[in-house]
Amino acid sequence: MAEYRDYGPAAPHGPDMTGTHNPIHDMTMNERQIFDYLLKPDDSYNEQGVYWGDMSWSEQIRFVMKGDAKETKREASNVWAMFKKDPLSPVSYYFKNMVLPGAGLGLEGYVLFSIGNIKPLFQAKGTFPDCWKNETICNHIWLAAVDYMEISGIIVGQILVGILGDWLGRRWGLIQDATIMFLGLIMLTAAWGVTENGWVICYVWSLFFYGIGVGGEYPMTATSGMENAVGSGKISTKEDRLHRGRKVTSAFLMQGWGQFFNQVILILLLLIFHHGSGNPPYSKVAAQWTYRVSFAIPAVGTLWLVYYRTYKMKSAGKQLAAAKKKSKVTGYDTQSLKLTFTYFGPRMIATAGAWYANDIFFYGNKLFQSEFIKVILPGNTSILPGWLYNLINVGVSLVGYYLASFLIDNKLYGRKRMQMIGFLMDFIFFVIPAFHFDYYRSPAHVKEFQAMYFLSSFFNQFGPNAVTFLVAAEVYPTPIRATAHGLSAAIGKLGALTAAVLYSYIDDQTRFYVVPWFGLGGMLVTVLFLPDTTGLDLKEQERRWQYIRAGRESEYHGVAVHPKHLSYWERFRGVGKYYDADADYKQKIEEMRTDWESSQARKGNEKAGHYDDDEEHDDSVWSSDVSTFFEKTKGNSPTIRAKEKDYTE
Numbered sequence: 001m002a003e004y005r006d007y008g009p010a011a012p013h014g015p016d017m018t019g020t021h022n023p024i025h026d027m028t029m030n031e032r033q034i035f036d037y038l039l040k041p042d043d044s045y046n047e048q049g050v051y052w053g054d055m056s057w058s059e060q061i062r063f064v065m066k067g068d069a070k071e072t073k074r075e076a077s078n079v080w081a082m083f084k085k086d087p088l089s090p091v092s093y094y095f096k097n098m099v100l101p102g103a104g105l106g107l108e109g110y111v112l113f114s115i116g117n118i119k120p121l122f123q124a125k126g127t128f129p130d131c132w133k134n135e136t137i138c139n140h141i142w143l144a145a146v147d148y149m150e151i152s153g154i155i156v157g158q159i160l161v162g163i164l165g166d167w168l169g170r171r172w173g174l175i176q177d178a179t180i181m182f183l184g185l186i187m188l189t190a191a192w193g194v195t196e197n198g199w200v201i202c203y204v205w206s207l208f209f210y211g212i213g214v215g216g217e218y219p220m221t222a223t224s225g226m227e228n229a230v231g232s233g234k235i236s237t238k239e240d241r242l243h244r245g246r247k248v249t250s251a252f253l254m255q256g257w258g259q260f261f262n263q264v265i266l267i268l269l270l271l272i273f274h275h276g277s278g279n280p281p282y283s284k285v286a287a288q289w290t291y292r293v294s295f296a297i298p299a300v301g302t303l304w305l306v307y308y309r310t311y312k313m314k315s316a317g318k319q320l321a322a323a324k325k326k327s328k329v330t331g332y333d334t335q336s337l338k339l340t341f342t343y344f345g346p347r348m349i350a351t352a353g354a355w356y357a358n359d360i361f362f363y364g365n366k367l368f369q370s371e372f373i374k375v376i377l378p379g380n381t382s383i384l385p386g387w388l389y390n391l392i393n394v395g396v397s398l399v400g401y402y403l404a405s406f407l408i409d410n411k412l413y414g415r416k417r418m419q420m421i422g423f424l425m426d427f428i429f430f431v432i433p434a435f436h437f438d439y440y441r442s443p444a445h446v447k448e449f450q451a452m453y454f455l456s457s458f459f460n461q462f463g464p465n466a467v468t469f470l471v472a473a474e475v476y477p478t479p480i481r482a483t484a485h486g487l488s489a490a491i492g493k494l495g496a497l498t499a500a501v502l503y504s505y506i507d508d509q510t511r512f513y514v515v516p517w518f519g520l521g522g523m524l525v526t527v528l529f530l531p532d533t534t535g536l537d538l539k540e541q542e543r544r545w546q547y548i549r550a551g552r553e554s555e556y557h558g559v560a561v562h563p564k565h566l567s568y569w570e571r572f573r574g575v576g577k578y579y580d581a582d583a584d585y586k587q588k589i590e591e592m593r594t595d596w597e598s599s600q601a602r603k604g605n606e607k608a609g610h611y612d613d614d615e616e617h618d619d620s621v622w623s624s625d626v627s628t629f630f631e632k633t634k635g636n637s638p639t640i641r642a643k644e645k646d647y648t649e
Contacts, residue, residue, distance in 0.1 A: 108181070158487070265297060346570070
């Protein structure tokens with residue numbers, strides 16, 4: 001870009017007879033400013049037109065801090081304006097844009113958390129200990145299957161609905177998930193048998209069925225939330241570039257609120273049905289009412305979710321449909337799947353491997369609680385202390401969820417660094433008590449043990465748990481995004497299954513010896529194979545994908561192959577060698593010219609009475625200056641010359 005930034009407008013010249021003319025030389029100063037505004041937005045480029053990833057570290061800090069301050073002021077001003085107009089409008093905005101997109105995950109967090117919370121009630125004296133604890137009248141295999149079948153159902157749903165979401169569309173995947181979860185909740189609420197063992201069997205299969213719907217929520221919520229953050233025009237929106245991660249993680253953190261409300265409701269229900277007391281012995285009637293009402297409540301919310309997704313989310317699959325139409329694909333895009341594994345296969349190691357390691361930690365976190373309760377309350381038989389500590393832990397986790405959503409788009413911290421630090425801190429908080437187990441379990445030091453418990457929860461949410469959910473969709477192209485996310489999540493859930501099986505065969509201290517190393521493993525695959533998509537325009541990534549799909553990977557020179565947005569493995573393979581800011585700028589102008597020519601041809605067809613009703617078009621980007629530039633230089637367009645050649649042959 002130096003040729004016109006340093007020396008001003010190009011001098012007048014005659015017509016290009018060589019076919020190698022650079023159209024930038026024909027730009028007026030005003031046209032140049034228009035193209036800079038469209039192609040070099042001020043949230044990614046400085047006043048000199050330098051991409052933020054190309055700046056020195058000190059320049060990046062100044063650029064990011066200045067941009068964040070400006071955006072914070074803008075958002076605060078908007079919130080204040082909304083509040084002055086209607087004090088409840090900010091709440092309404094949050095509910096519409098953060099709560100509703102994550103409602104499915106909120107219900108999922110509620111129900112799955114409830115399963116773990118209900119089990120101690122079933123094992124308590126006076127309820128069903130002969131079945132659930134002593135295993136004298138119930139088959140131990142079916143009791144173990146409560147955990148295994150739940151996770152198995154989730155894995156099936158993650159893979160199956162991920163594929164269906166890319167095949168039939170995001171909207172149908174979302175509707176299907178909500179419907180399956182609703183039916184599953186009806187089954188869980190009504191589960192019973194002629195014997196207690198029959199009840200367990202019915203309960204297990206109900207969990208499996210419900211798990212299929214839960215599993216589908218992962219790829220559907222991530223992909224639909226992410227793609228709805230992207231503008232539908234030729235030029236990506238600032239909202240996508242600055243807040244895409246926040247939008248997705250804000251939906252994901254509803255999982256935490258689901259866990260929170262589940263614990264609150266269980267405590268209230270037990271107090272209501274156990275005569276205002278949470279102390280043992282508990283009755284079978286109190287346990288049954290607490291269990292069934294706790295599942296009936298989210299069934300009502302899930303039924304409403306079926307309605308909302310059916311009638312209020314009709315454009316959920318818009319980006320996928322546009323991507324398929326561009327690639328001339330109907331049905332499932334198998335070619336994109338093959339190309340994704342060819343070009344992005346190592347990314348799957350990062351998204352799936354890190355998720356696997358994270359789920360080992362996520363389920364391992366409960367190890368702390370059982371140990372310190374034994375020390376703090378020796379001989380305790382009440383389930384309330386465990387539930388209350390769960391409540392505190394969920395509150396700490398929510399702080400981590402929210403902090404992750406606030407910083408996940410920050411260019412100085414972002415996705416990759418957040419995940420690396422989260423894994424590292426979890427490793428530290430597990431490895432310390434592992435090698436000083438008796439010391440930290442002693443009454444004199446149990447408070448330090450508790451502190452590590454809560455801090456490990458915090459860094460799990462403010463780290464890999466939030467990031468894995470986002471990047472498992474973000475680093476892959478639109479046509480197979482749900483499939484890739486579902487596969488990553490399914491492998492991640494194998495981590496939960498590994499933990500459930502492994503913890504059954506080793507003692508408490510051995511568990512602490514085993515778990516920390518998954519933190520180091522997760523950090524390692526993150527460092528080597530995960531690209532940092534913080535600040536990367538999602539449409540720029542889709543633009544690169546079109547070149548890959550056309551077999552022209554080496555011809556793409558944009559920021560999606562900037563070393564800043566590539567993993568160390570991709571840099572080692574030389575993917576970043578194609579990055580060329582100047583060549584990319586010229587290339588973008590020619591791509592815009594092609595779109596402009598299509599727009600002009602379409603308008604001509606419309607004048608002739610031929611209408612294209614199958615596709616939405618956004619011509620707002622074609623300002624008079626842009627149109628004038630393309631009009632006066634269209635004889636120099638490679639596209640025009642190619643068409644003229646075809647006409648003369």
